[in-house]
Amino acid sequence: MKLRRAGRGAPALGLVLAVVLLGAPEARGGWTTHLYMNDIRDLAVTPSGVWCATGGGALFYDFDISGFRAWNRTTDGLASDTLTSVEALADGRIAFGTSASGVSLYEPGLGLWFNQTSLTWPIAGDRVRFIREERGWRLIGSLGGFVAWRDGDVREACQQGIDICGLPGWDITAGIEFDGALWFGAWTGEGSLGGVGRLSYGTTGDWETLNAGLPSRQIVDFAAWGESLYCATTQGIAVWTGARWAERSQGLPAGGAVTDLSAGATRLLAAKSGPIAGVFSWDGAAGRWRRVGPDTLNLQAYCVAEGADGVVWAGTSPLKSGRGWLEPGEDGLWEFVGGEWIQHRRNGPHPVAVYRALTVDDRGRVWAASSASQRGWRISRLENGVWTSFDQRNSPLSNAWVFDLRVRGDELWVGHCCCSRDDDFCVFDIWTPGAASAAVLDSIYNVYDSTEDAWGNLWFASFYDGAAATSKGLFHYDRALGAWTRYSSQSTGGLLVSDRVTAVEAEGERLWIGYQNDGLTRVRLDAQGRPQMSAWSWLHYSAEDAESPLPGNGVRALAAGPGQVWVGTTQGAARWEEGETWRTFRPSPWGLPGSEITDIEITADGAAWVAMRGSGVTRVTRDAAGGFQFEQFRPPDLVNPDATVLAARPGGRDIWIGTSQGLAHYTPAQGAGGASVAEITVFPNPFNPACGVGARAVALPGRAARGTICDASGRVVGRFRDAWSGDELWDGRDLDGRPVAPGLYVIRAQTREGWLTGRVAVLDLPCD
Numbered sequence: 196m197k198l199r200r201a202g203r204g205a206p207a208l209g210l211v212l213a214v215v216l217l218g219a220p221e222a223r224g225g226w227t228t229h230l231y232m233n234d235i236r237d238l239a240v241t242p243s244g245v246w247c248a249t250g251g252g253a254l255f256y257d258f259d260i261s262g263f264r265a266w267n268r269t270t271d272g273l274a275s276d277t278l279t280s281v282e283a284l285a286d287g288r289i290a291f292g293t294s295a296s297g298v299s300l301y302e303p304g305l306g307l308w309f310n311q312t313s314l315t316w317p318i319a320g321d322r323v324r325f326i327r328e329e330r331g332w333r334l335i336g337s338l339g340g341f342v343a344w345r346d347g348d349v350r351e352a353c354q355q356g357i358d359i360c361g362l363p364g365w366d367i368t369a370g371i372e373f374d375g376a377l378w379f380g381a382w383t384g385e386g387s388l389g390g391v392g393r394l395s396y397g398t399t400g401d402w403e404t405l406n407a408g409l410p411s412r413q414i415v416d417f418a419a420w421g422e423s424l425y426c427a428t429t430q431g432i433a434v435w436t437g438a439r440w441a442e443r444s445q446g447l448p449a450g451g452a453v454t455d456l457s458a459g460a461t462r463l464l465a466a467k468s469g470p471i472a473g474v475f476s477w478d479g480a481a482g483r484w485r486r487v488g489p490d491t492l493n494l495q496a497y498c499v500a501e502g503a504d505g506v507v508w509a510g511t512s513p514l515k516s517g518r519g520w521l522e523p524g525e526d527g528l529w530e531f532v533g534g535e536w537i538q539h540r541r542n543g544p545h546p547v548a549v550y551r552a553l554t555v556d557d558r559g560r561v562w563a564a565s566s567a568s569q570r571g572w573r574i575s576r577l578e579n580g581v582w583t584s585f586d587q588r589n590s591p592l593s594n595a596w597v598f599d600l601r602v603r604g605d606e607l608w609v610g611h612c613c614c615s616r617d618d619d620f621c622v623f624d625i626w627t628p629g630a631a632s633a634a635v636l637d638s639i640y641n642v643y644d645s646t647e648d649a650w651g652n653l654w655f656a657s658f659y660d661g662a663a664a665t666s667k668g669l670f671h672y673d674r675a676l677g678a679w680t681r682y683s684s685q686s687t688g689g690l691l692v693s694d695r696v697t698a699v700e701a702e703g704e705r706l707w708i709g710y711q712n713d714g715l716t717r718v719r720l721d722a723q724g725r726p727q728m729s730a731w732s733w734l735h736y737s738a739e740d741a742e743s744p745l746p747g748n749g750v751r752a753l754a755a756g757p758g759q760v761w762v763g764t765t766q767g768a769a770r771w772e773e774g775e776t777w778r779t780f781r782p783s784p785w786g787l788p789g790s791e792i793t794d795i796e797i798t799a800d801g802a803a804w805v806a807m808r809g810s811g812v813t814r815v816t817r818d819a820a821g822g823f824q825f826e827q828f829r830p831p832d833l834v835n836p837d838a839t840v841l842a843a844r845p846g847g848r849d850i851w852i853g854t855s856q857g858l859a860h861y862t863p864a865q866g867a868g869g870a871s872v873a874e875i876t877v878f879p880n881p882f883n884p885a886c887g888v889g890a891r892a893v894a895l896p897g898r899a900a901r902g903t904i905c906d907a908s909g910r911v912v913g914r915f916r917d918a919w920s921g922d923e924l925w926d927g928r929d930l931d932g933r934p935v936a937p938g939l940y941v942i943r944a945q946t947r948e949g950w951l952t953g954r955v956a957v958l959d960l961p962c963d
Contacts, residue, residue, distance in 0.1 A: 225946065226832045228252070228267035229577070229858040230276060231546040233526040235510025237292075237455075239283045240502040243303075246289050247510055247528060248278035251857065253291055253301070256528055256539055263541045264917055266301070266308075268831040274299045274310040276834065276857075282326040284333070292323030298335065306901050306916035317342050319354040324368045325416075334377070336367030341379055343370075343396075351377060351396055361402020363412075364389045371417035373424045380414025380426065389413060391426060391440075408440030409433055416456040420463040420477070427456035432465060432484075446484035447475060452515045459501020466496035468515035474499050474507065474531070488536045494529060495521055507531040513546070519570035520546045523584070545573040545584045550853025552610075553842040556602040561842070563853060564597035564609075572596050574607070576628075591633045595620035599642045599655070608653070609633075610642025615661035623655075636679070640665040644753075648701035650674075650724035656696040658711055668694040669708060671725075682726065690726075690733045692716055700753035702760050709750025714738060715762055744769045744777035752806075756797035761805070763792025768805055778823070780815075786825050787813050796841040798848045800863075806838035812852055833859045862896075881956035884927025884934045890955050895920045895946060902944035906935070918944070927957055 230251030237248040247254040252267040268276045273291070280292035289301045297312035312321050319340030327334045333344040340354040340362065353360035364381030371378050376395045383389035389412035391405045406412060410431030418425045424435040429452040431444035447453070451469015458464075463477040465484060473494045475484040487507060488494070497512035509529045513521050520526075527540030544563065552564035558578075566572035574585045574597060587594045592609055599610030605627050614621035621640045626633035641659035648654065655670040668683040669691060684691045691708070698709030706726065708716040714737040718726045726732070738745045747766030754761045760771045767781040767790055782790045789810025796804045803815045811829035818824050829836050834857035842851040849862045882888060892899070895918065904913035904925050912929040915922075924942060929935050937959055943952045 225862055226269075226828075227860040227862070228276070228834055229544055229860065230267060230834060231543055231548065231857070232263075232265055232541050233521070233528075233543070234512045234514070234546060235528060236278065236497060236512055236514070237280045238498045238500040238508055238510050238528075239281045239289065240500045240508055241283045242503070245500075245502075245508050245528060246281050246283065248281040248291055249510075250277055250512070251543075252276045253278060253281075253289075253299075254528075254541060263539070265541065267834075270831055272308045272831075273301075274308075274312075279323055280325045282328050284328050290326050290328075292326050292335070293321070295322050297321040298323055298326065306914065313337075317349050317352055319352070319367070324366065325370060327370055330372055332372045332377075334370040334372070334379075336370050336379065338366050340365060341367045341370060343377055351394060361392055361394070361404065363387060363392045363404045363406070369414050369416045369426075371419060371424070373417070373419050378417055378424065380417060382413045405435075405440070407438075408436075408442065410442055410444065415453055418456045418458040418463060420458045421479075425456060425458075425463065425477075427453045427465060429453060432456065443477070443482075444484070445482060446478075448472075451517075454496070454512075454515055455498040457498075457500050459505075459507065460503050461505050462501065464499045464501060464507065466499040466509060468495050468497055468512070469517060472496060472516070474509050487531055488534075492536055494536065495525060496529070509536075519567070522588075542582050544575045544577075544582055544858060545586075547571060547573045548857050549855045550839050550858065551596060551598050552600040553840040553851055553853045553858075554600050554602055555842050555844040555847075555851060557845055559844065560602070561851060562600055562602055562607070563851075563858060564600050565853075566596040574600065574609075585628065590626065590628070591631065592624050592626055593620055593622055593633075593635070599645050601645055601647075601653070608645070610639075610645065610655060612641040612643060613659045613661065614641060614665075615659075621659075621665075638666060638681075639670050639679070641667065642670075643696070644698045646699050646701045646706075646753075648706065648720065648724055649703060652724055654699045654701065654706065656699040656708070658695045658697050660695070660711075667696070669696050669699065673724075687726070687728065690716075690718070690728065690730065692735055698750050698753045698763075700755050700760065702755035707753050707755070707760060707762075709753055709762065710748070711750075712748050714743075714745055714748045715750055738764075738766075744771070744779050746779050746781050752792050752795045754795040754797050754803065756801060756803070759797070759801075759803075761795045761797065761803050763795045763805065765791050768792050768795070770803070780823075786823075787815075788827055793839050794841045796843045796850060798843045798850060799846050800848045802848075804841055804843070804850050804852075806841050806852065808838075809836050810838075811836045812838050812841070812850075828861070832861075881958040881960065882927065883958060883960040883962060886960070886962035889923040889926040890942065891923050892918065892920050892944075895944065895951075897946060899924075899944040899946050899951075902942060905941045905943070907939060912940070915944075925955075 232249045232251040232254050234250035235247045239246040244258045245256040253273055255264045266273045274296040275293035277294040278291050279294055282290045284290055291299045300309045318335050320337035322338035324336045331346050335342050343351040355365045364387030366382040367379055369380035376393050379392045381389050393403045393405055395401050411428035413429045415427040426433050433440035434443045448471035453467050455466040465475045474487040474496045476487050478485050495511045495516045496509040498510045501507050511526050527538050530537045547565045547567055547570045549567045550565045554562050561577040563575045576583045593611050595611040598612040601608040607626050609624040611621040623636035623639040624633045641657050642655050643658055644656040646654050652674050653672040657667045671680045683694050693710045693713040695711035697711050700707045704720050706718050717734045719732040721727050736743050736745050738748045747764035749765035752763030758773050762769045770778045780787050789807030791808035793808055794806040805813045811833050814826040816824050835854035837855035838852050840853040852859045899918040901916045903911050906912050913925050915924050937957050939954055939956055941954050
């Protein structure tokens, strides 16, 4: 069986395929998100696995495969990547609370997401703090109030500014039904007392504030254990005595914060982070908390839950750890079984998420450098689906932010920035991963950008206002001679307008040089690839010139493609082509939506991708009439609208986008723009469902997120999700589990190359 992209199928498919494809989505490229997902903020244990709400999307540890499945924000999927809570509902759905987008509901049986906000549901606010369902009650607390369902109907609700009620605060962080009353916990703020409020819904309907004896009025969670109600605050745990709270923090280490409280199948559990962290179990006989597991493991537990089988699960997060991140050996999902903790970690980029440099090498490996204040720097490599990170702990590279990264064979050429004085931090490194040492070029500082010219030599742009004592300008590396040359405004007699060089790009026999605030220079190179030192060889562009094509003098990005050069500035972009034809692009709703250009890349199809601060990325192409077409991309396609760096695969049409929060990857439909249509083989075809062998894919282009099987009338008879090559797509049965009638059926699969479609025959064949 062959699968083809929708709309490009062979005519031999006939009327059956034409009917099914009617109204099918256009085959187009797909987006993939790469986020750090080991920042786990809440857990829900089910018989099939553990659902995790993380700071980078939804994560599921599947017991059947002993591995993870993940979801990120998409147009028709998860509403947000920043999740606060998760609960397995009685109807089988999984509910995720988001930080600002309401509630996302996932139906595992269908593989579909449904999103609810305060506009469509009676939740008090879209900044959801917790979701809890038990004993017929569903409670959702938000910044702004709560709503309580009973057997599917709203029974109680209180919203800030609308309802009058006895909540002790409006940031509702915890809730539980206990002893015929609804108990809600709040944090202080906006003049609120914080603490615990109790609503006697079954009797008087009165509210009471019950804060006497609490270690803190910042409530974390409630748990009913035995006949008692326990309350976790940031400063300790208390139990309700009937008149006041009595502290139950004995055995918990001092310092840090209690982050979760959970009544499991066999024990009451608490999670604690900080200098001395871990998971603790309440010992009622001794009247104290005891650590779960060895004292030597300082587990930065942020949430904890126990399954029906007595296995304890803990999620780690840096939120209360006192650090900006956790090391790979510390983060992820932890399972306590057989007397020891076992780590389950999803492989992915490191949590240092502000991307400063990005490249794809000739072997298809993705290299991403990220850095942020208080969080350090990392270089991450994606190779064969596996992420590896390098920093000062496992590499000899200089301990400074990475702003430029080039890969030549197995060597990394690493340019650091931004150091304020002439020290060892922002020198230039050349390193082969795994080597014990790096070559250090201690005369090249604060590298912003680089390019390779037609001679195979390298150029580096250097600038940082805070580094007055260091050499800046333009650096040239002659590969054949192994020699470095620095060009400055002084050494060129003013031909190089400024030493504050922020961008450089080679284009044929010309070199384009962008400055921090002084516009753009173009210089012709001689036969040895050196700048010609005659004034006529240097051409300068400034936004102050009446006929200048530059929208601004602050140049931040340069990119060259066949017959074209793009210039990105802080006030828009410009495009040059042979014949001295220029086109200027200033911000507009129908063109480039932003003014501050951060990077530009040109892909193999001639399209220019423009990254902007706060405005995502825009793909710019020429149309048949010689004009320009603009395709704008923002979240949810992108991780974040602050696009910082771009990288195109050599000879490819796909693009990688680094943002201030994570990575996104766009793969265009392979059949678009006149490209050949790839085929995907599926077998067996035909097949008999009674034989127990289903249709499987041989060469899907990565993961198929979901798919459907339709009969000749277009009726959906089957679905699949999260399928890879070799996985069974369909067993020949309909949605009710009955074998379908013999005939021709169409399979459609959503992949990173768009929707693929093809046919398969079901026949009453003898089984082998």
